[in-house]
Amino acid sequence: MKTFKKFKISLANDMDKExxxxxxxxxxxYHCYKYRPFTYYFEEDPTRSYVYQVDFQSSNDEYFExxxxxxxxxxxxxxxxxxxxxxxxxxIGDKRIYxxxxxxxxxxxxxxxxxxxxxxxxxxxxxxLLLNWDATFFSILSLTIVxxxxxxxxxxxxxxxxxxxxxxxxxxxx
Amino acid sequence: MxxxxxxxxxVLLALTKEPLHGYGIIKKIEExxxxxxxxxxxxxxxxxxxxxxxxxIELVTAEKESRxxxxxxxxxxxxTSFLHEYDRLKKMLTISDDILEGAKKxxxxxxxQNLFSE
Numbered sequence: 001m002k003t004f005k006k007f008k009i010s011l012a013n014d015m016d017k018e019x020x021x022x023x024x025x026x027x028x029x030y031h032c033y034k035y036r037p038f039t040y041y042f043e044e045d046p047t048r049s050y051v052y053q054v055d056f057q058s059s060n061d062e063y064f065e066x067x068x069x070x071x072x073x074x075x076x077x078x079x080x081x082x083x084x085x086x087x088x089x090x091x092i093g094d095k096r097i098y099x100x101x102x103x104x105x106x107x108x109x110x111x112x113x114x115x116x117x118x119x120x121x122x123x124x125x126x127x128x129l130l131l132n133w134d135a136t137f138f139s140i141l142s143l144t145i146v147x148x149x150x151x152x153x154x155x156x157x158x159x160x161x162x163x164x165x166x167x168x169x170x171x172x173x174x
Numbered sequence: 175m176x177x178x179x180x181x182x183x184x185v186l187l188a189l190t191k192e193p194l195h196g197y198g199i200i201k202k203i204e205e206x207x208x209x210x211x212x213x214x215x216x217x218x219x220x221x222x223x224x225x226x227x228x229x230x231i232e233l234v235t236a237e238k239e240s241r242x243x244x245x246x247x248x249x250x251x252x253x254t255s256f257l258h259e260y261d262r263l264k265k266m267l268t269i270s271d272d273i274l275e276g277a278k279k280x281x282x283x284x285x286x287q288n289l290f291s292e
Contacts, residue, residue, distance in 0.1 A: 057216070057220075062196060063219055065197075066196040066197055066218065066219055067216075069196075069200075069215075070197065070214070072215065095214065096214055097214050097217075098214050099181070099213055099214035102179055103181070103221070106220050107216070107220075
């Protein structure tokens, strides 16, 4: 079977776009079977087509067993919390891993908590940079990088909050 | 007490008759609804976590050892919560029925009056 890899950067808040991309690739006959940071591994088989789903959850054996019984094959787990699943399109139909907007909102909320903790840890770890400020080239370079990362995180938080709001609205209509 | 979400209500309903494991709950709801409602695994997993935190369901003691097939049952609080929501929904349906039937009666009265006035 022919395999290849593709490099792609995807932010956590764009999980739904990532799912869509993997599902579209699969429809073309390229099925993702492994993920390494920013690298997706595909194998070619034009006879199959999968629906891909990404979940964010603190998992245990029961969690994987439940998804398996519901027809979802576990493909990969990244950072212990991002779980990639897939299911044959003709078997799973229009079923997905979440069946109401409230549970999707809760997923984005968990993600927001997760990144908030990392963000705070990062701020604490980098506080020394400002406390021992000495205006050398190295300090300025570090500050630039840290500032860029902070902006990236703020962007991520805003997008996650928007996602939560969107699904919260949908859950009130229901 | 906050109204339960539809999915949460269905999970409690599935557990009223007998303890079940996770996928058993999905199957039971599917069976009760004649195949119309299939709860997704991610949605169920979140609900089971929340209901356990709120102590509305608990693990059946003998099954605690088995990590894959955890069996859940309603606690007394869970039973109370379910019945509370059941009463709330039933009350709303009764009110709706009264209004809808009332409207029908009203229509009938009008029809009869129309007959007589002709």
